[in-house]
Amino acid sequence: MAPHHPEDVRMTAARPPRRAVAAAERTRQPTEVRRRLIVEAAVPLIAERGYASVGVRDVAAAAGVSVGTVTYHFGSVQEVLTEAMVLHIERYYAALSEAAERAGDAAEALRLLVDALFTEDTDRHWRMWFDYWNAGDQDPDQGFTRGQAQRYGTWHQQIRSLAQWGVDEGEFTCDDLDGFTVRFAALADGLALQRLRQSPPLTTQDARRHLNRLIETELRLM
Template sequence: MLLEAARSVIADRGLHATTVRDVAAAGGVAVGTVTYHFSGIAEVLAGVLELEMQSYSDPIWARAAQAASGRDGLASLLDGLLAPDDRAHEHWKLWLDFWTLAAHQPRYAEWQSRVYRQLHELVERLLTRGVEDGSLTVDDPAETAVELVALLDGLVVQAYLPGSRLDPARARAVIRRHLQRYASS
């Protein structure tokens, strides 16, 4: 309950404009309740992101893994992660705040690196499956996975920032064109 309240406040205001007092007010609890469970606002955001992975990312990843072909799985994954709706926008605003936090605090960077390894592994499995099922042609699935995730990150940063020239629909089109390079004829 407290993490859901924190999620809303942080997604709305941003990490650096959110205080423990704001989280407590949003959760309808005393400040002491928040500080009993969390050492500070950074730890609250880390908890929010763990919850985000379960509620937002995991279903997208699962749908991708269950797709009929490797190529369909990649398309499903990328479309899900670059969705045009408010939920996706909030998700990526939270991640953008977390990237900043992880850049300065090794314990959060370690968790974020683990999430990236899992994403790279999923993309690599989908690429490998695509080669095996004939829907993709890729020489090195591991290297291609790193490249696709890096492209995804750059598109996310641009597509979900206010006032950007690139919106999620256009970002999806960019990454789909890139994915088309690996399509089997």
């Protein structure tokens, strides 16, 4: 962790009396609150500019704090961006889980999951997701890679649990739930990448149709 930056002590006093003061600077907040504020501010920056294009000054300006405050609480800008991506991913997949939980049965839950994966708004998520994976490929830190793998494992478990629910309730049969899970996740990623690049063109409706076809083919209705 970087030492406390002198700029952090002076910045409130240096401001003109009538200038609006950021909420984070009006009171001395606990470390975890300040860290969260900085991480929250980084999420839309990544969405707008891409993971590799966000610097520590960008994060500080968005959070309404000094650069010294950011470097005091985080060892590097990558640490900030990684936590921001984790926060975004956790929220995104929590929303998917909530959509599936509203279903009356597993077949409906899978349909709702597919619908939530591909909307006009989810292009933003998929762009951030691929940026995150590319950043991991370029970084030698094994902890970063392990974190990505853990989050992917959680996503696989979410898919598999819905399929298992349907099998347990006798809605459909499947000879290879693990294989279905891998193929569903891989197809979702591939369709998302094609959707972003539009080469060849792919609509959200077609992306959903391809995933639903996989479900119908591999999870045989009873």
